[in-house]
Amino acid sequence: MKRAENNIDVEKLLAESLTKAGLIDKKQLCSVVKQQQISKKSLETILVERGWVKPQTITYFKENLKNSFEQQTILEPENITINLSPKLAFRVFVTIISFLVSAGLIGSLSQRYLPDFFLRDAFAIAFDLDGEMNIPAFYSASALLFCSIILSFITYIKKNRHDSYTLYWGGLSFIFAFLSFDEIASLHERMVGPVRTALGTSGFLYFAWVIPAGIGVLIFLLVFLKFITNLNANTRNLFLIAGATFIAGAIGCELVGGYIVSVYTKQSIFYIFEVTLEELLEQLGVAIFIYGLLSHISFYTKDAFLKIQIPHRNRTYVA
Incomplete structure (x- = not known):
């Protein structure tokens, strides 16, 4: 369950990164989300199948996201607040x-x-x-x-x-x-x-x-x-x-x-x-x-x- 949640978070960040980079627009993203709900395929699979983003481009963005996550893990502690x-x-x-x-x-x-x-x-x-x-x-x-x-x-x-x-x-x-x-x-x-x-x-x-x-x-x-x-x-x-x-x-x-x-x-x-x-x-x-x-x-x-x-x-x- 935890791994699935992490994959969903990564897909969201991947979609945001591709949109900000101008590789896909919001209309295309909405279309991909609708197809995901029907086919249950991953974001990257649908983007590659439609020919909107190349596989190597997605790999590049995922590597950057991976490095970002690992740096955040090391540098940003988790806060726990205890009320007294x-x-x-x-x-x-x-x-x-x-x-x-x-x-x-x-x-x-x-x-x-x-x-x-x-x-x-x-x-x-x-x-x-x-x-x-x-x-x-x-x-x-x-x-x-x-x-x-x-x-x-x-x-x-x-x-x-x-x-x-x-x-x-x-x-x-x-x-x-x-x-x-x-x-x-x-x-x-x-x-x-x-x-x-x-x-x-x-x-x-x-x-x-x-x-x-x-x-x-x-x-x-x-x-x-x-x-x-x-x-x-x-x-x-x-x-x-x-x-x-x-x-x-x-x-x-x-x-x-x-x-x-x-x-x-x-x-x-x-x-x-x-x-x-x-x-x-x-x-x-x-x-x-x-x-x-x-x-x-x-x-x-x-x-x-x-x-x-x-x-x-x-x-x-x-x-």
Whole structure:
């Protein structure tokens, strides 16, 4: 079927080329098309039989068409457009978050309250919301990296439009790339011991990294305040909701978690629920931020899309 379609395309191009060259006129072409419908013969066969075009002339034109097709195959990639709907993307992220948080909570509770059974501990470790180098940690790092990629795309658009806030968009892209790396490398957790020792913290400040993190958030707000206030209302509100949700989980819940660990232990049921709430808020904050970014792109470009270019394989279209 594909080969037949290609032959039809070649015949159309052959007819156009012969017409443009003045070798046949439109009246002759119409006559040939009518005979094709009756006899099912090829275009070139009918032209030769009627004596309107010589066989060597048709061969010459077909060779040129073949070369044209092959060059087009090599030089012109095929475009595939994938639509990224903000609402659909948000629903997908929320579904993934719901699964990860539920799996993490079930794993921790089963490890605490149920007798040992096949893969119980392996499942709990794989989905431990307070763990490192596991499925929730990989998802969090990937989501943050996705934010960085979208921000890079927006930065490119803003730069081409000579937007005065291009550097702020680029700065956000760098920050989220760093947060993604931090999620994998757990850099902030390595700060806990040295800061706690230096400041002698305990209780709510047991996880002492929240102190430099809080200072970092204040610096961020001071630097990006003008940028945030100049965003359109919808984007600004989504960014603020996302930021508040993320910080409530990352710093707010971490303060509560520090108090729970100081008074009880990390094995406490209270700590399990605190970690679950913390990860839920962090991941939900990132999902809201992604929704805000895609909505921002849609607002300014009327469509949010990803275009992928895939080169054709070198195929011969002429039979």
